[in-house]
Amino acid sequence: MYDIAIIGKGPAGISAAITAHARNKKVIVFGGDSKKLLLSPSIPNYPGLMEIKGTEFVKRLNEHLASTDAVLSKKMVTAVYSMGGYFAIQAQNDMIEAKSVIIATGVDFKKSIENEDTFLGMGVSYCATCDAPLYRGKTVAVVGYNKESIEEANFLSEVCSKVYFISMTREPYNFNENVEVIKDIPVKFEGHMHAQKLILKNTEVVADGFFVIKDSYPLTSLVPGLDVDGPHVVVNRAMETNMKGVFAAGDVTGRPYQNAKAVGEGQVAALSAVDFLNGRDK
Amino acid sequence: MVSHVTDSTFNSEVLNSDKPVLVDFFATWCGPCKMLAPVIEEVAQKMEGEVKVVKLDVDENPQTSRMYGIMSVPTMVLFKDGKPVGKLVGFNPAERIESALRGALGI
Known part of the structure; x- marks a missing residue:
C-alpha cells in the first residue's frame, strides 16, 4: 500500500x-x-x-x-x-x-456532448466492460476518441447485435462486421427518461445505449x-x-x-x- | 452480510417491506460493483434498524432490472412503501450513500 x-x-x-x-x-x-x-x-x-x-x-x-x-x-x-x-x-x-x-x-x-452528464447511467456509459452485458443483443453506439474506444467497440460488437462507431479519432481500425462507422460530429443526446438518440451534425443515431470512450x-x-x-x-x-x-x-x-x-x-x-x-x- | 433478493422475492422483501429498502443492482463481472460491495456492507451496518439493504444480481433477475430501468451497474435504488424514491448511479463512498439516504428519508 x-x-x-x-x-x-x-x-x-x-x-x-x-x-x-x-x-x-x-x-x-x-x-x-x-x-x-x-x-x-x-x-x-x-x-x-x-x-x-x-x-x-x-x-x-x-x-x-x-x-x-x-x-x-x-x-x-x-x-x-x-x-x-x-x-x-x-x-x-x-x-x-x-x-x-x-x-x-x-x-x-474539451467539452462534453450536450446532455452527456444528464443521461450518464441512463443510457450513456463511460465503461463498456462494465455495462456491455446489459445491452446483450441490442443496438449501441460508441463515440470513440482514442485507441481504446476501437477495442471497446469490437468488444461490444461481440455482445450486441449492432454497433455504430462515431469516429472522433484518427487511429486505424479493423472492426467486426456488425460495426458501422459514422464520420460525423456528435452534438447532443436526446430522450425521455433515458438517452434514446444521439444528434450529430448531419444525421442522428438511434440506439439502446451509448458509450462515450475518451481520455479523460x-x-x-x-x-x-x-x-x-x-x-x-x-x-x-x-x-x-x-x-x-x-x-x-x-x-x-x-x-x-x-x-x-x-x-x-x-x-x-x-x-x-x-x-x-x-x-x-x- | 447484505442479503440477496431475486425476481421472485422482490415483492415480499422490497416492495412490501415495512422499512425503507436500498437495493444494490449489481453484476458479478462489474469492477465498480465489486468495489461497492464492502462499502454497501458498511452502510448496511451503520443504518441498521433504519434502512434495510439488499443486493440484486441483474443477470439472474432481468425482470426486476428491466422494470426499474437499470441501464448501468452498479445502481442503487431506494424503495419506500413499495415505490422507488431515489437513485444513485455508479460507485459512491459510504458517507455519500448515507447522506443521500438520510436526505431522501428525512432522517
Missing part, C-alpha cells in the same frame, strides 16, 4: 512527489508528461528560469522526479474509490491501494463523491477536498493556470497529505 498516490505528472504532481519523498513517504505517480507544457514554445514567467522552453522544463522536472524513489506508472487512472480508510485506484487493469490521493490531473477544456472523464466519475465546481475540484488553502485523504493541486483547482501556482499547490497538497498520514497513523 502506497502512502500517497498522485494522479498526474505535470508540474503540480511532480512538485507533490518531490515534497512527499523528502518527507519519506511511499509515493506512486500516474500519468505522462504534460502535453500543455510540451507544446509551450517558451515559459516567460517561471521565476529563475527565464524563457525556458516547455520541452526543457519537462526534461528538468523529470530529472528531478527521477532523483526521488517515487514509482511511476503510465497507466491511465479510470477511477479512485474511497473504501473507508484507504483508496483503491483503478489504473486500466491494475488495482492499486493508497492511504491518500493527490489529484493533479490538469484541467480538461469528468472529475465526478474519476473520483466518485468529490465536490467539484465545473471543471475544477473544490479545495481550501490546505488543498484539502471534501473527501478526507483526498487533496488536489495545479490547474485542476482553478485559475490561474500557471506553472508557478501549480508547483506551489503541489507542495502544499503533499504537506497536507503528510499531516493527514501522520495523524492517521498515531
